[in-house]
Structures are given as C-alpha cells and as structure tokens.
Amino acid sequence: MKRQTDYGLEIKPVYTPEDIADLDYAKDIGDPGSYPFTRGYHPDGYRSRVWTRRMTGGIGSSKRTNEQLKQFRAMGQTQGMLIICDRPSAMPIDADHPMGRREAGVLGWHATSLLEFEELMEDIPLTGQSITLLGSAPLSALRLGYIVALAEKRGLDWRKVHGSVSEYPFGHIFGQTDNLPLDLNIKLWLDSTEFIVRNKLHIRSGILTQHFQESGGNNPQALAIEIAMLKELLGKLVNERGLDFDDLALIPYELVSVGSRFFEEIAKVRALRRMYAKMARETFKAKTDKACQLLIAVHTSSRTMTYQQPLNNIARCAIETLAGAIAGCTAIDNACLDNAYAEPSPFAARMSLNTQHIVSDETGVTDVTDPLAGSYYVEYLTNKVEEEAYKVLKQIEDMGGMIEAVKQGFIKNLMRESALQKQRDIESGERLVVGVNELVIPPEEDDKIPIQSVEASDSEEIADRMANWKKTRDIPLLKEKIAQLYADSKKGYDFNLMPAITEAVKAYGTAGEIIGVIRKAYGYHYDPLEMINCPFEL
Amino acid sequence: MVDSIVEKIVNGDVRTAAKLIGDIDNRVPGTREILKALYKHTGNAYIIGITGAPGAGKSTLVDEMVRDLRLQGKTVGVLAVDPTSPLSGGAILGDRVRMQRHSLDEGVFIRSLATRGQFGGLTQSTRSVIDVFDAMGKDYIIVETVGVGQDEIDIAKSAHTTVIVVVPGMGDHIQAIKAGIFEVGDIFVINKSDRSDANKTLHDFKAMIDITRKRSTNGGWEPPILMAEAVNNKGIVELLIEIEKHRKTRKALSPESIIHNKKAIAQLELIDMMKIRLVEEVLNHITNSLEFKECLDCIVDGTKDPYSACDELLSAKLPDGLQQS
Amino acid sequence: MSNNQRIKVLVSVIGLDGHFTGAEIVSRYLMDAGMEVVYLGIYQTPEMIVSAAIQENVDVIGISSHAANYEQINLLMELMKKNNFSVPVMCGGSIPPQDAEALIKKGVSKIFLPHSTSESIVDYIVSIVKK
Ligand SMILES: Nc1nc2c(ncn2[C@@H]2O[C@H](COP(=O)(O)OP(=O)(O)O)[C@@H](O)[C@H]2O)c(=O)[nH]1
Numbered sequence: 001m002k003r004q005t006d007y008g009l010e011i012k013p014v015y016t017p018e019d020i021a022d023l024d025y026a027k028d029i030g031d032p033g034s035y036p037f038t039r040g041y042h043p044d045g046y047r048s049r050v051w052t053r054r055m056t057g058g059i060g061s062s063k064r065t066n067e068q069l070k071q072f073r074a075m076g077q078t079q080g081m082l083i084i085c086d087r088p089s090a091m092p093i094d095a096d097h098p099m100g101r102r103e104a105g106v107l108g109w110h111a112t113s114l115l116e117f118e119e120l121m122e123d124i125p126l127t128g129q130s131i132t133l134l135g136s137a138p139l140s141a142l143r144l145g146y147i148v149a150l151a152e153k154r155g156l157d158w159r160k161v162h163g164s165v166s167e168y169p170f171g172h173i174f175g176q177t178d179n180l181p182l183d184l185n186i187k188l189w190l191d192s193t194e195f196i197v198r199n200k201l202h203i204r205s206g207i208l209t210q211h212f213q214e215s216g217g218n219n220p221q222a223l224a225i226e227i228a229m230l231k232e233l234l235g236k237l238v239n240e241r242g243l244d245f246d247d248l249a250l251i252p253y254e255l256v257s258v259g260s261r262f263f264e265e266i267a268k269v270r271a272l273r274r275m276y277a278k279m280a281r282e283t284f285k286a287k288t289d290k291a292c293q294l295l296i297a298v299h300t301s302s303r304t305m306t307y308q309q310p311l312n313n314i315a316r317c318a319i320e321t322l323a324g325a326i327a328g329c330t331a332i333d334n335a336c337l338d339n340a341y342a343e344p345s346p347f348a349a350r351m352s353l354n355t356q357h358i359v360s361d362e363t364g365v366t367d368v369t370d371p372l373a374g375s376y377y378v379e380y381l382t383n384k385v386e387e388e389a390y391k392v393l394k395q396i397e398d399m400g401g402m403i404e405a406v407k408q409g410f411i412k413n414l415m416r417e418s419a420l421q422k423q424r425d426i427e428s429g430e431r432l433v434v435g436v437n438e439l440v441i442p443p444e445e446d447d448k449i450p451i452q453s454v455e456a457s458d459s460e461e462i463a464d465r466m467a468n469w470k471k472t473r474d475i476p477l478l479k480e481k482i483a484q485l486y487a488d489s490k491k492g493y494d495f496n497l498m499p500a501i502t503e504a505v506k507a508y509g510t511a512g513e514i515i516g517v518i519r520k521a522y523g524y525h526y527d528p529l530e531m532i533n534c535p536f537e538l
Numbered sequence: 539m540v541d542s543i544v545e546k547i548v549n550g551d552v553r554t555a556a557k558l559i560g561d562i563d564n565r566v567p568g569t570r571e572i573l574k575a576l577y578k579h580t581g582n583a584y585i586i587g588i589t590g591a592p593g594a595g596k597s598t599l600v601d602e603m604v605r606d607l608r609l610q611g612k613t614v615g616v617l618a619v620d621p622t623s624p625l626s627g628g629a630i631l632g633d634r635v636r637m638q639r640h641s642l643d644e645g646v647f648i649r650s651l652a653t654r655g656q657f658g659g660l661t662q663s664t665r666s667v668i669d670v671f672d673a674m675g676k677d678y679i680i681v682e683t684v685g686v687g688q689d690e691i692d693i694a695k696s697a698h699t700t701v702i703v704v705v706p707g708m709g710d711h712i713q714a715i716k717a718g719i720f721e722v723g724d725i726f727v728i729n730k731s732d733r734s735d736a737n738k739t740l741h742d743f744k745a746m747i748d749i750t751r752k753r754s755t756n757g758g759w760e761p762p763i764l765m766a767e768a769v770n771n772k773g774i775v776e777l778l779i780e781i782e783k784h785r786k787t788r789k790a791l792s793p794e795s796i797i798h799n800k801k802a803i804a805q806l807e808l809i810d811m812m813k814i815r816l817v818e819e820v821l822n823h824i825t826n827s828l829e830f831k832e833c834l835d836c837i838v839d840g841t842k843d844p845y846s847a848c849d850e851l852l853s854a855k856l857p858d859g860l861q862q863s
Numbered sequence: 864m865s866n867n868q869r870i871k872v873l874v875s876v877i878g879l880d881g882h883f884t885g886a887e888i889v890s891r892y893l894m895d896a897g898m899e900v901v902y903l904g905i906y907q908t909p910e911m912i913v914s915a916a917i918q919e920n921v922d923v924i925g926i927s928s929h930a931a932n933y934e935q936i937n938l939l940m941e942l943m944k945k946n947n948f949s950v951p952v953m954c955g956g957s958i959p960p961q962d963a964e965a966l967i968k969k970g971v972s973k974i975f976l977p978h979s980t981s982e983s984i985v986d987y988i989v990s991i992v993k994k
Pocket residue numbers: 407590591592593594595596597598599633636729730731732733766767768769770
C-alpha cells in the first residue's frame with residue numbers, strides 16, 4: 001500500500017518540530033481572524049455561527065423539488081438550501097427540445113424558466129436562509145434574474161436575499177454539462193458578476209474546484225486552479241469592468257471537495273485560505289481584511305462514494321464531514337450513501353443531515369477553532385500542498401493564465417493524468433477502497449437501499465407542460481424583450497446583458513430562448529445541439 | 539458477388555462501403571478484386587488533402603469545410619487518419635469528435651483510419667478508401683493526415699489540392715515539419731489566428747515558403763497563405779475559394795503538364811502498391827519458413843549472430859521466394 | 864488475428880452527460896491493449912452513435928454513462944434493432960442494479976461497474992469479438 005499524499009509525496013512515520021522549523025506563527029499562520037487566515041476568519045470559530053448544514057436537492061419537476069425541499073426543511077434544514085439543476089437546464093436547452101425531452105428532470109431540477117423558480121419556492125421563504133442554486137454557468141445569469149423577479153413579486157428588497165446562484169465559467173472543462181463556448185461563458189459571467197456588485201446584491205458566485213476533483217484532479221492542482229481562476233476572473237472585473245477589488249472580494253465562494261484522506265484534506269483547506277489571502281493582498285492590493293477571506297464551503301466527496309456496499313458510504317461521509325468541520329468552513333453539503341446511484345432519497349438525505357448534526361452537536365468539534373493548528377504533521381502538509389500548488393500555478397501563469405491553459409488543453413491533461421493515476425493505484429491495490437478492491441462481496445449480497453428515480457414519463461410530462469405553457473405566455477411582450485436582448489448582444493463584449501436578460505426572464509423567456517438568442521447574436525447556432533431553429537424573427 | 543458489391547457501392551450504400559473499407563484496412567483477401575472492378579467508377583471526385591501537426595485544428599477546419607460544402611449542396615467523404623501507437627499497435631481516432639454534427643447527414647460519410655502497418659502502406663489503403671468514396675459518388679473527398687512521415691507526404695501528393703495547416707508560435711515546429719511538406723502545399727492556412735502572435739507567424743512563413751517554392755509544374759500557381767480561426771468559423775469561405783481557384787488553375791494547365799502530373803502520381807501510387815506487396819509477401823514467405831525459425835533459435839542460444847542470420851536468410855530465400863509468388 | 868487486423872471499438876458518452884474523463888481513460892486502456900478506438904466525445908445522441916458505428920464499421924460499442932440517462936441507452940438499443948445493425952454494446956458507469964438488469968434485457972451485452980479493471984474490460988472485448 002502506498003504511503004504517499006494524493007499527489008505522490010512520501011509520508012514519513014512520524015513528524016517532529018524539525019519538519020516545520022521554518023514556520024513563523026505570526027507570519028504564516030496567525031490567530032483565527034487575522035491575516036493570512038490560515039486558521040480561519042472568525043476569532044471564535046463556530047461559536048458565533050455553526051456551518052450551514054444542508055443537503056443537495058433537486059429532482060424532476062419544480063413541483064416535485066418543492067416537495068423535496070419542504071421535506072428537507074422538516075428534517076431540520078432551515079439555514080440554507082442547495083438545489084441542483086438537471087442536464088437540459090445546464091446545456092441549456094428547454095425541456096421541450098427533442099433532447100431536453102429525453103432527460104428533463106434527470107439528476108436535478110428542470111430550471112429553465114421563472115415559472116419553475118416560482119413553483120420551486122412556493123411556500124418557502126426567499127430570505128432568512130441562504131439560497132444556493134447550482135449547476136451550469138450559462139444559467140447563472142437567468143437564475144439571478146429569477147431572484148430579482150421573484151423578490152419584486154413578493155415585494156422584497158433584492159438585497160435581502162442572500163446565497164449563491166452564479167457559477168464559474170469553467171465547469172465544462174471538468175465534466176459539467178454546459179455547451180456554451182468558453183469566451184461567451186466568460187462574458188456572461190463577467191456581466192452577471194458586475195450586475196451583482198453594482199447593485200450590491202448579497203449573491204455570490206461559485207468558483208469551484210469540486211468538479212475538477214470529482215473528475216480526478218489532485219489537491220495541489222485544485223488549489224492552483226482555484227487561485228488561477230480567481231486571479232483571471234477577478235482581474236478581468238477590475239481591469240475590464242472597472243470594479244474595486246474590495247467590493248469584488250465579497251463575490252466568490254469555493255466549494256471544496258473533501259475526500260477521505262483526512263489530514264491532507266484539512267491541510268488543503270488551510271492552505272487555500274492562506275494562498276487566497278496572499279493573492280488578495282499582494283496581487284490585488286486588498287485594503288480590508290474581509291477582502292482577503294475566500295468563503296469556503298465543503299462538499300463531502302462524491303468521488304469517494306462507492307457503488308459497491310453503499311452503506312459504507314455513511315462512514316466515509318462522517319469522516320469527511322468531520323474533516324470539513326475541523327478544516328473550517330461556512331457550509332457543508334454531503335454526497336450521500338446513494339451518491340453512486342442517484343440523487344439522494346429521503347432516507348439518504350436524513351442520514352446525511354443527521355451525520356452533520358452528530359458531528360456538530362456530539363463531537364465537540366464546534367468548541368475550538370482550528371484544533372489541528374500546530375500539529376507537526378498538519379502544518380507540514382499545509383506547507384507542502386501549498387508549495388506544490390504554487391508550482392502548478394506557475395505553469396499555468398507561464399502559459400498566460402487559466403483561460404490560455406484551458407485553451408491549450410493543459411488543464412484537461414492535468415485532470416486526465418491524475419485520474420488515470422488514481423485508477424491505476426486502485427487496480428494495482430496501491431490504494432485500498434473497501435468493497436471495491438478490499439473486502440469485496442458478491443454483488444447479490446450487496447446492501448439494498450432505496451433509490452430515487454425519474455421515469456421517462458416524468459421527463460415527457462415536464463416537456464409537454466413546457467410546450468403547452470410556452471403558448472400561454474404574453475407573446476408580444478416576450479418578442480419585444482427578446483428583440484431588445486438580441487440588439488444588446490450586438491453591442492459588444494463589454495456591454496452588460498444582465499438588464500436585458502432580467503427583462504426577458506420576467507417576460508417568461510426560457511433558458512433555451514435567452515441563451516439561444518445571445519448565441520445567435522454572437523454567430524453561433526441558436527441551439528447548442530444544432531437541432532432546432534430560432535423561433536423568433538430577429 | 540463482386541458485381542453486387544460494386545453495384546451497391548456505386549449506388550451509395552453506406553454499409554457495404556463501410557464494410558469494404560474495413561476489409562481493405564484489414565487486408566482481407568479478395569478485396570483487391572472488388573477494388574479492380576470499382577476502379578472504372580472512380581475519377582470524378584475532387585480530393586483535398588489537409589495536413590499539419592497534431593492539434594493544429596485540422597479536424598475543426600474539416601468540420602467547417604464540410605458544413606460549407608453541404609450548404610453548397612455538395613456531397614462529401616471525409617477520411618481522417620490518425621497515428622497508430624508504435625508501442626501497442628492501437629490508436630485513438632479522435633478526429634470524429636469535431637465532426638459528429640454531420641453524422642446524421644446522409645450527404646456526408648466520415649471514416650477514421652489508423653496508420654497501422656510497419657511497412658508503410660498507409661498510402662495504399664488510403665488510396666483505396668478514396669476510391670471507394672469516389673465510386674460512391676462523393677463530390678469532394680477530404681483526407682486529414684498528420685504531416686509528419688513520408689507516408690503522409692505521399693498522400694498529399696495524390697490529392698488534387700493540398701492544404702497545409704500551421705498555428706502561430708510554432709516557429710520551431712515549422713522547422714521540424716519535413717521540408718517536403720512545404721513543397722507539396724498548394725495552400726497554407728495559419729489557423730488559430732486569434733492568437734496574438736499570428737502576424738509574426740505569417741511573416742516568418744512567407745519567408746519559408748519563398749525559399750521552398752520552386753516547382754516546375756505549378757502552372758504559375760502561387761501558394762496563398764490564409765489566416766483562419768477554425769473554431770470561430772473564420773477563414774473557411776476564403777479557404778474554399780482558394781481551393782476552387784486552385785482547381786481551375788489545374789484544369790487550365792497545358793495538356794503536357796497534365797499528363798506529366800498524372801504520370802508522376804501514377805508512378806508514385808504504383809510503386810507504393812508494389813512496395814507493399816513485395817515487402818509483405820516476401821517477408822511473410824521468409825518468416826513462415828523453417829529456416830527462419832531455426833535462425834531465431836540459434837540467435838537465442840547464442841550459436842548465431844543476427845547479422846549472419848539476416849544474410850543467410852536473404853540469400854537463401856530471396857530469389858526463390860520471388861519466383862514462387 | 865493477422866498482423867493487419869485490429870479490434871475497432873467505438874467509445875462515446877451518451878446524451879447530455881458532460882463527464883468525459885471515464886470514457887477517455889477507457890479509450891486509452893483499449894489503445895494500450897492494441898485496439899483502435901473511434902472516440903466520439905460528449906453530447907452524442909443515440910442516433911449519432913448508431914450512424915457513426917455504421918460508417919466506422921466497428922466491432923463493439925462502448926457507452927459511458929455517469930448515472931441516470933439509461934433512457935438514452937434504451938433508445939440506442941431500439942435504434943440498432945430498427946436499423947438491423949447488431950454489434951455488442953457495453954456500458955460503463957454507476958448504473959443501479961435494477962436499471963442494469965433492465966438494460967441487459969434490452970440487449971446490452973455487458974455492464975462494467977465503477978472501478979472495473981482495465982484488464983476485465985479488455986478481456987471481455989477480446990472474448991466477445993472472437994466469437
Ligand atoms: N484558439 C483556437 N483554437 C482552435 C482553433 N481551431 C481549432 N482549435 C482548437 O484546437 C484543438 C485541436 O483541434 P483539432 O481540430 O482536433 O486539431 P487537429 O489535431 O489538427 O485535428 C481543439 O481544442 C480546437 O478547439 C482556432 O482557430 N483557434
């Protein structure tokens with residue numbers, strides 16, 4: 001069995017003060033609440049606020065997901081909600097698209113119109129809890145529109161809503177469904193982020209490494225990519241959109257994928273806080289402490305959840321939740337015991353939420369901040385993963401930054417090679433995974449668990465509903481708003497499309513239509529799959 | 539049997555053609571007879587070769603060319619050749635990824651091929667596949683190859699128009715590409731001209747081409763250098779226009795030079811065809827012999843060195859073998 | 864198998880799934896085992912896959928499915944039948960037991976669960992193509 005970190009660093013049997021002899025407490029670590037924030041952002045840690053304990057939701061129609069959300073709330077999930085969209089929405093194409101029809105509501109909530117957001121949020125408060133809508137970059141701009149529109153309808157101040165509905169433009173490089181060309185994706189991200197900042201909304205944008213790691217990337221690579229993405233995206237907002245970094249720094253949040261190599265995962269999160277703080281201060285000359293703090297949420301890793309013997313995943317989930325809690329984070333959502341099969345069933349959801357409460361309420365982990373600080377091993381690992389990350393970051397920057405590195409295929413290569421290595425390690429038995437290459441049982445003896453499913457007929461139903469509903473909209477109004485959006489889209493890369501998008505959303509324009517029209521204005525086919533034509537005369 | 543296959547292919551039957559191409563690639567006995575019968579149905583398609591380093595954007599470019607040709611109502615066959623891994627003999631044929639949007643279009647037939655054989659032969663099977671597409675009645679046949687080996691350069695020679703694709707910032711690479719590529723290029727495309735160093739490459743390139751461009755039978759054709767951004771569908775129309783111009787220039791050549799060109803190509807192809815048969819058949823003959831196996835044993839147990847073994851085998855088998863086959 | 868013959872495998876991700884890493888890794892394994900892989904990438908409809916398989920005259924089709932779009936695989940099987948085109952179809956991915964069973968009934972020849980070894984995949988293909 002390998003005794004190496006996930007990036008191949010040999011691990012010694014014991015660590016001593018020698019291993020961290022160069023460490024300067026004040027400069028490299030600091031107290032919780034002070035620069036470089038290795039130990040976290042709050043002097044009294046979880047005593048002031050325990051992390052948000054939430055579950056990933058989203059399945060089938062908006063009505064079904066609304067039911068699910070209410071169930072989660074009844075299970076005690078009231079601080080915040082996290083809903084993921086289905087694959088058609090992520091493309092984005094509408095449910096009534098020939099391919100949308102086949103997968104609507106599969107693996108998430110079908111989310112391509114304001115109507116669906118209204119249905120999702122029926123009898124659920126828009127304020128007083130954090131609202132996180134995940135999945136797909138192009139949809140971000142629309143989701144922002146949903147928030148604005150529904151807040152207005154409910155007579156709420158937009159600024160009272162908090163959460164995250166926007167997502168980074170690189171997800172498709174890491175296997176996420178999204179078929180918008182990169183440059184256009186970046187443009188829309190810049191537009192929506194600028195809109196958030198200028199309107200002082202309390203909405204964040206996920207600049208995530210979760211997907212990169214779920215697809216096989218290792219820890220230092222993830223750190224390097226996170227910093228590279230932030231540097232490039234925030235840099236563009238400062239340089240191209242004239243925004244102030246200290247305002248911008250309230251936008252990004254990171255969803256870290258925490259796996260089962262306990263100490264390494266904790267070290268990774270600590271290193272990330274330090275790396276971000278240094279970048280904020282040194283590259284962007286951040287003026288406030290707040291601007292040096294990257295909000296970090298934790299996802300207990302889907303990559304570690306096995307198909308075989310799914311009940312074992314409960315143990316993995318608990319270990320990872322504890323790691324995330326010790327590392328320090330603002331929220332945790334769990335990949336559940338049935339993660340390799342489907343979206344969480346009510347059974348799995350309750351298990352996960354309870355796991356989080358067991359960790360927060362029974363273990364004492366919320367009593368003390370950053371309890372592993374000063375551990376020779378953990379501080380050593382923190383230094384090493386950071387050191388290794390800076391090496392990868394340098395490679396990316398030598399190439400001209402994240403976007404160039406993506407275009408040259410460097411990032412995909414990193415991910416592929418690292419994933420291949422992991423698979424080889426499992427095949428050779430260098431890494432053991434219980435139920436997979438150790439303590440294997442015949443499939444017929446495997447644990448039976450309830451599985452949440454979406455039938456083909458459910459997808460059809462969502463599709464038919466959408467096709468019929470589309471006809472009932474105020475078509476002249478919609479046409480007017482779409483024409484405006486098209487005209488705005490022709491006004492250049494720096495012309496912000498958010499106002500026109502929001503108007504189109506309010507007129508019940510769908511994701512397929514809104515993004516399609518923008519695509520068309522930029523010379524691409526209206527339909528990302530080139531199967532249907534633009535229904536509007538433009 | 540042969541007749542019915544030929545008839546189906548001439549009528550454009552995709553499955554029969556696909557199967558025949560597989561047999562050609564696998565050197566299945568009997569395919570030569572079909573190819574012989576098919577030959578009289580060929581000669582109508584216009585063949586475009588696309589060559590350049592891996593990652594230059596050739597497949598993306600081909601995809602866009604196909605789109606434009608289809609808009610003009612032309613039918614297209616695409617033959618995409620990728621290198622075989624010398625270690626395993628396997629290959630990942632990834633060109634189709636960029637062209638899949640045409641997969642449901644009945645006017646387009648895309649086929650991937652690996653370079654395979656250790657004795658050359660790429661030109662041979664490629665040529666045969668082109669014949670199949672041609673017999674099927676495709677208006678255009680586009681052949682994508684990685685321009686690194688002699689084989690690929692030879693393929694380029696049998697295309698009517700050869701397009702060489704390069705990308706900015708590959709100055710060293712240009713040196714690395716065989717000089718022969720420059721001689722066969724009828725059109726040069728600097729793809730990825732969205733990159734900042736595209737203009738410098740254009741400049742470097744003009745200089746390079748001026749040096750190598752000294753051909754006798756070009757009928758006054760000056761290979762143009764075009765800028766393109768295949769991913770953004772820029773420069774494709776211009777490329778197709780240049781191809782059309784080149785086609786006209788070829789047509790306008792004097793009868794003597796047309797014959798001269800045809801002869802040169804025929805010679806190349808004939809030699810290639812014979813080379814493969816010779817090498818394969820002779821080698822098969824030798825490696826299946828008892829003497830060969832004895833020599834191997836002797837080399838392994840140290841009683842003979844491989845140099846002597848080679849000499850002995852060739853002098854013993856070669857004239858003999860040739861007479862027998 | 865003679866020097867000039869190779870097993871030709873089509874590898875594709877099906878439907879709207881964007882996860883390509885698994886398919887790419889399997890393609891690499893198959894290449895290392897001496898096979899020729901026609902790789903289609905992501906966002907492939909069953910229709911596109913069948914058409915490519917016919918044009919490429921492949922021996923086997925390998926579908927990567929990162930959970931839950933079995934409906935698309937069902938469609939693929941129906942389409943192959945309709946086109947009278949039959950080569951073995953194998954699927955890899957996290958496919959729950961009852962869905963796996965349903966797919967086998969539809970004619971999928973083999974399902975490889977997550978973390979299947981490269982050896983098991985290669986051996987299976989060789990055995991099935993020889994038949
Ligand atoms: N920046 C840029 N990238 C391109 C362009 N054309 C193709 N590419 C990208 O280059 C990579 C390789 O393209 P491909 O067509 O497969 O190249 P091939 O190996 O020469 O066939 C792909 O990621 C393409 O998207 C272009 O004009 N500009």
